[in-house]
Amino acid sequence: MxxxxxxxxxxxxxxxxxxxxxxxxxxxxxxxxxxxxxxxxxxxxxxxxxxxxxxxxxxxxxxxxxxxxxxxxxxxxxxxxxxxxxxxxxxxxxxxxxxxxxxxxxxxxxxxxxxxMGVKQFAGRFPHKVGLHQSCHGLRELRLASSSEVVGEPFGNARALLESIEGVEITQLQRPDECCGFGGTFSVAEEAVSCMMGEDRVHDHEQAGTEVLTALDMSCLMHLNGIIRRQKKPIRVMHISEIFAECL
The missing domain is CATH 3.40.50 (Rossmann fold)
Known part of the structure; x- marks a missing residue:
């Protein structure tokens, strides 16, 4: 059942x-x-x-x-x-x-x-350089992936799923688990700091060659996509579920 x-x-x-x-x-x-x-x-x-x-x-x-x-x-x-x-x-x-x-x-x-569900891989093809943004809550509260300040064997099931898709190349970031600066109401109360943090994240993905920026949280992607659109960066933003759905 x-x-x-x-x-x-x-x-x-x-x-x-x-x-x-x-x-x-x-x-x-x-x-x-x-x-x-x-x-x-x-x-x-x-x-x-x-x-x-x-x-x-x-x-x-x-x-x-x-x-x-x-x-x-x-x-x-x-x-x-x-x-x-x-x-x-x-x-x-x-x-x-x-x-x-x-x-x-x-x-x-x-x-x-x-x-x-025990899903280990996805069929289908997604021929793009994908940048994975690790959101703070998922990383440091839900422990969905390893964080750089903790010593131990690296892990991350979302990354493993992306890597299982034919054609996906995960880009290598200089700071792979840094906050995007959104933080919900933080982006309203501390707009300037929030935007600077977001610009740093976008720049890191840009230097890494990211074509598609993805994450487990659309809130982070909403913030980053606003910066990408205003600065006319050639980066496409997709929630990870959208990538999986495109592969079906």
């Missing part, structure tokens, strides 16, 4: 990048997952938490748990939103069995594909 997954689509993806949600759905269904999209879902509360409005997060957290608790797993194409649910909801739940169960079965999209 196919696992039944609740598809959690972040607000900004729903409003600005619906093609990412559609690509995520296509890939999950391609691998035999029964996917349901609960239309009553709302924001996970991360923007409020980032700005210190913690009282406003509580109702959203409780609503999230109520909506998604019945599924075998919850999958989301955003490491930052998954991190919010699994790492920052604890203060709103005291010994809550539903939340503890949900926390253990909420996954970032590529993490679910590799660790739960």
């Amino acid at each position: 196919a696992p039944k997954v609740g598809l959690f689509i972040p607000c900004y993806v729903d409003q600005l990048f619906p093609q990412v949600g559609i690509a995520t759905l296509k890939i999950l269904e391609h691998f035999g997952v029964e996917v349901d999209y609960p239309e009553s879902q709302t924001c996970c509360g991360q923007p409020m938490a980032n700005t210190g409005c913690t009282n406003e997060v509580g109702p959203l957290a409780k609503r999230f748990v109520e909506i998604f608790k019945a599924y075998d797993a919850v999958v989301c194409p955003s490491g930052s939103c998954v991190s919010m649910v699994t790492h920052h909801y604890d203060e709103y739940f005291q010994n809550d069995v539903d939340y503890e169960n949900l926390k253990g079965k909420t996954y970032e999209f590529t993490d679910y594909l590799t660790t739960v």
Whole structure:
């Protein structure tokens, strides 16, 4: 029997990048997952938490748990939103069995594909030099890839999936796990610093020869794509689910 997954689509993806949600759905269904999209879902509360409005997060957290608790797993194409649910909801739940169960079965999209579904490679062809941006939440909270400040054997399932696609060449960055500068409301409160950090990231991909810039978080890509478009850089931006979908 196919696992039944609740598809959690972040607000900004729903409003600005619906093609990412559609690509995520296509890939999950391609691998035999029964996917349901609960239309009553709302924001996970991360923007409020980032700005210190913690009282406003509580109702959203409780609503999230109520909506998604019945599924075998919850999958989301955003490491930052998954991190919010699994790492920052604890203060709103005291010994809550539903939340503890949900926390253990909420996954970032590529993490679910590799660790739960056991996907090791993708068929198809994508003949491009691909630059992989490692977003901070996915890297340092969800531990989806190794970070340069930690000693140990390098790992990264998303990179391995990309490398399995015929024609993909992963570009080599000078600073492979540096923040893009978006940081949600940080980009509003510290606009100049945010833009400078983003420009540094774009420049690193440019010197590496990146043709397609991808990531596990569309929020980071939204920030970087704004810089790329304003500076008229010849770099295409795609969420990793879009690359996978193009390979089908």
